[in-house]
Amino acid sequence: MSDTDLPVLALTTGEPAGIGPELAVVMARDMPTSARVVAVGDPALLEDRARAVGCDVTVLALAPGETPPVPRAGVLPVWPVALRAPCRPGELEARNAAYVLETLGRAVAACQAGEAAGMVTAPLHKGVIIEAGHADFRGHTEYLRDACGVDEVVMMLATDPALHAMSSTWHGETALRVALATTHLPLREVGDAVTGPRLTRILRILDAELRHRFGVLSPRILVCGLNPHAGEGGHLGREELDVIIPTLEALRAEGLTLDGPLPADTLFTPHHLARADAVLAMYHDQGLPVLKYAGFGRAANITLGLPWVRTSVDHGTALDLAGCGSADPGSLITAVSLAIEMVQRGA
Template sequence: MSDTELPVLALTTGEPAGIGPELAVMLASEAPPSARVVAVGDPALLEERARSIGRSITIRTLSPGEAPPAPRAGVLPVWPVSLRAPCRAGRLDTHNAAYVLETLATAVDACQAGEAAGIVTAPLHKGVIIDAGHDDFRGHTEYLRDACGVDEVVMMLATEKALHAASPSWHGETALRVALATTHLPLREVSDAVTGPRLTRILRILDAELRHRFGILSPRILVCGLNPHAGEGGHLGREELDVIIPTLEALRDEGLTLDGPLPADTLFTPHHLARADAVLAMYHDQGLPVLKYAGFGRAANITLGLPLVRTSVDHGTALDLAGRGEADPGSLAVAVALATEMADRGRLA
């Protein structure tokens, strides 16, 4: 494959006061990625952040319709979006919430127009966007779901060691893929959200995407119970008996390979993970603390169920580090590598 045939990835630079802009600069200043990565953001902001952290790079603003160049260390191509207000590292400004949303819209438009194969997102700050008047904003995942017009998406995180594993071979206990049945919900709302129809949709998407985007011919998925000890036969909650078990049985009849529901306190052990390609946790803090303990800073967030590839970093805006050159671009590098693999596999499928 020639350099000009490499997939194009739109890298949204996230909250301008956070570490997103400098992560894009760091990525561009090091070894060139195996994709044509185009930052989406304000070129002047990226130049200023490069100076502030002592990185020497060339910002190349692309004109409408201009093909992204081949990857080259020290060069950062940019699809330009203008800040709404001057930005100071570490200082949030609600005026720039519209800027962040425009970078996302620009990236989605590029994918829908066939100009990009996927989106990699640097972290944004949900609170400042909501404070700016976008009360219904819940994050990247929900925004992209609605922008792409799909009914359901699945959030999955993967550690770096799991990126290349296209079979039930985990290469050690730090290789993990963890998907979520519910995402950003208060804990008291989780039980009501774990319904048969929801689990059915999510497990079908997870199974299909493991096949299509990861090349796993017959995925084996471990499913967590909701309650301690997976409900202890109904003595510690009936969600397993009334919802989860019947749903898994119906999906097994469709051909899905599912183990569970299993107690979450013992599921994340080498004995169980050695037989699995992914884990479905029932809620955010049931599965993600384990994954982040195993691979924080070397993991990526993936949105499954979209008509495009989307990956992201596994961390937040780190306002306290912004502009100091101390941020770690490791998770962004993993997100780009994963998006490249997924885009290539989807193109060849």
């Protein structure tokens, strides 16, 4: 593959007051050579943040239609988007919510036009976007679903397999992958959202993407119950009996390999995970605390079911660290590396 044939990834730089901009410039010091990574954001902001954290990186603003250059360590190409208001590290500014949404829109447009094969996203701040007047905003995952006009997407986080040989807290040999049946919902709304049609769509997408983007020939998926002890035969809730079990039986008849519903408090043990390619948790805080304990800072967030690859970091905006030079780029590096692998495997 020639340098000009390398895939392009759009990297949105996230909330400008957070650590996203500096993570982008720090990562550019050792820019991956197997893809052309183009940041989406304000070039002046990125230059300011590079100076603030003592990072010697050249920010290269691209003109409309300009071909992204071959990757070089210490050079960060940028598709420019202008801040709406001055920005100080750690201080949210509601007027810049529109800037954050424009960076997302620019990355989506690049993927739709074939300018980019996928996108990687630095963290944004949901609260300031909602407070700026976008009351329905729930996060990257839901935004991308709606922007692409697809009925369903799946949020999945995956740890970096390289961690596991070094970690005393994790006993597996492969990446831990945890997908979610529901994403950013208040807990009291989760039970009503766990329906047969939703689970069917999500498990079909998860099975298909594990095959297509991760090279798993016959995926085995472990499915959590919703209630404690997976409902204890209906004594602690009937969602398992009325919804989850019938859905899994129907999907097994289609050829999917599904175990469950299993109690979440025992599913996340080496005995079960050793034979799993992914776990489907019923809600955000059922599955993600375990994954982040296993690999926080070296895991990536993935949106499955889109027409292109999208990965993201496993952490938030860390306003308290912004501009200090102490933010760890490990998760962003994992997200970029995983996006490259997924693009190459799915090509």
